[in-house]
Amino acid sequence: MKSVGVGVSRFEGKLNLVLSPHCPQYRCCKNINFCSQKKKKLKLKIQGSRLLKSQPQAASSSSPLTSSGAQYSEALLDTNTDRKKRIAGIDQDELLDPSLLADPDSCFCEFQGVQIHHKIYEFQAPNSLQNHTLSQLPMILLHGFGASVFSWNRVMKPLAELIGSKVLAFDRPAFGLTSRLNFSSHSSPATENRRPLNPYSMAFSVLATLYFIDFLAAEKAILVGHSAGSLTAVNSYFEAPERVAALILVAPAILAPLIVRKAVKGNQLGRESWMEKDSSDSSSLRNPFLKLSKILLKFAKHVAQATMQMVKGMAVMLNSLYKKLLSAILRSAFGVMLVRMVIDKFGIAAIRNAWYNSSQVTEHILYGYTKPLRTKGWDRALVEYTAAMLTDTETESKPPLEKRLHEISCPVLIVTGDSDRIVPSWNAQRLAKAIPGSHLEIIKHCGHLPHEEKVEEFVSVVEKFVQRVFGEPEKQCLEAVT
Numbered sequence: 001m002k003s004v005g006v007g008v009s010r011f012e013g014k015l016n017l018v019l020s021p022h023c024p025q026y027r028c029c030k031n032i033n034f035c036s037q038k039k040k041k042l043k044l045k046i047q048g049s050r051l052l053k054s055q056p057q058a059a060s061s062s063s064p065l066t067s068s069g070a071q072y073s074e075a076l077l078d079t080n081t082d083r084k085k086r087i088a089g090i091d092q093d094e095l096l097d098p099s100l101l102a103d104p105d106s107c108f109c110e111f112q113g114v115q116i117h118h119k120i121y122e123f124q125a126p127n128s129l130q131n132h133t134l135s136q137l138p139m140i141l142l143h144g145f146g147a148s149v150f151s152w153n154r155v156m157k158p159l160a161e162l163i164g165s166k167v168l169a170f171d172r173p174a175f176g177l178t179s180r181l182n183f184s185s186h187s188s189p190a191t192e193n194r195r196p197l198n199p200y201s202m203a204f205s206v207l208a209t210l211y212f213i214d215f216l217a218a219e220k221a222i223l224v225g226h227s228a229g230s231l232t233a234v235n236s237y238f239e240a241p242e243r244v245a246a247l248i249l250v251a252p253a254i255l256a257p258l259i260v261r262k263a264v265k266g267n268q269l270g271r272e273s274w275m276e277k278d279s280s281d282s283s284s285l286r287n288p289f290l291k292l293s294k295i296l297l298k299f300a301k302h303v304a305q306a307t308m309q310m311v312k313g314m315a316v317m318l319n320s321l322y323k324k325l326l327s328a329i330l331r332s333a334f335g336v337m338l339v340r341m342v343i344d345k346f347g348i349a350a351i352r353n354a355w356y357n358s359s360q361v362t363e364h365i366l367y368g369y370t371k372p373l374r375t376k377g378w379d380r381a382l383v384e385y386t387a388a389m390l391t392d393t394e395t396e397s398k399p400p401l402e403k404r405l406h407e408i409s410c411p412v413l414i415v416t417g418d419s420d421r422i423v424p425s426w427n428a429q430r431l432a433k434a435i436p437g438s439h440l441e442i443i444k445h446c447g448h449l450p451h452e453e454k455v456e457e458f459v460s461v462v463e464k465f466v467q468r469v470f471g472e473p474e475k476q477c478l479e480a481v482t
Helices: 026-031 046-053 063-084 149-163 202-215 228-239 262-286 288-330 333-353 363-374 378-390 425-434 455-470 473-481
Strands: 006-011 014-019 107-111 114-122 139-142 166-170 221-226 244-250 412-417 439-443
Touching (some): 107 202, 114 202, 139 149, 139 202, 139 228, 149 166, 149 221, 149 363, 166 202, 202 228, 244 455, 288 378, 333 363, 333 378, 412 425, 412 455, 425 439
Parallel strands (some): 139 166, 139 221, 221 244, 244 412, 412 439
Antiparallel strands (some): 006 014
16 A cells, blocks of 8 residues: 655745645645646645644545545635735734834824824034024924835935934824724714814824924924825915925825916906996996896896705715715725725735836835734724725815915925826926925936935935025025025
8 A cells, every 4th residue: 555645844934735646635636736737835724734644544435535625625715714814915813013013213102092103313413514494493204195104214314414403204093003093983973072083084194293393392394295195294284384394295196276367367357247237237227127137137146046055055965975875885894805905906016116116126115015014903094094084074164275275385395206107297297386486306217206216316305495495594695696
């Protein structure tokens, strides 16, 4: 009787089962296109290998096939389960508290019940070389969607040396190593009026940004926002313009409006309405029937306005119902499953697509971006963030952001890559035209991450900007002469 050939080997830290042609299970493997046909090793758990080892070496001709087939079905289910337990290559079996994943230079502080992860880099220049204006202005870095403090690692030190002050970057809720809260479970109709601010909302991110200005004991700060972080930076400016010394928007994910000469059109309409009113008044004196028709027109106008108000109210009601339905779907188990599937299928690809040269995306970079997937509740938090962004009702009372861009009066620098596939550079060009006095810099051969892909060029662009805006008066005069 031939012996059963069962071998166990190690590959990538996992247990593998290697079957020889003399193994009773070999025919079953061959029938389901394993081993011999595809020349791939079947990855099994330790339990699977123990089951195979415990099988009797001598059995009837039908028994090995039946028992081994059942065992292999269980093994296949186990391997499928293993695949489901890994998201973007990160094992989901043992998720950890964010504080356990912290770096040596990581810091945590509590703001409105949320443990916010942040890092600070400080550089104290000699008094002889210190720009006293800049040294009083810290810089706060705001990451984009799916990113974290990690994305600023390469520029924090150069920027701190540049301004001679503190540079702080923090993880907004749902990202990085900031704690995850299940906000929906803490809210109910009974506590609607006294529930805390949604930590995944834009309002919370704005307040957290202003909190860190106080945290750094500064009156003002330079806000640097990347992609969706630019939205936080601009909204922080509108919330407290006196606390923002300048805005630096990197690949800003802000929809730029079409440029319209509203002032000219307004004056023209004013003259036309004045001429129309003057002519109508003079004609009504001559013809009483015109006066009657004017009264009827006013009545029809009021009826139309009342109808429009009713339609508008119905639209608001339907919009509210739509948002509630969308929020319920997103916060369901289906929404969590959908987020996990999207991150698993497109997460790594999105990181590579953000670079102009994807071959520069190293394993270290991929690890830094996927590290937050090891934290407890990352998927639920991402669902809460998405729901908060799509169903935000706090900004409905304010004009749309794109209609307020012309109100920005602080110095603004806009930096973008010429080959940005996430937010095209033409949007940044339109944005620069919408913000009065803003300065636009386009970095060549660069994608969506200038501060990671072109560190030296990015720091150089920022240096020119801050020296032009906050440079010493004597230096500015010399530059003007030369």
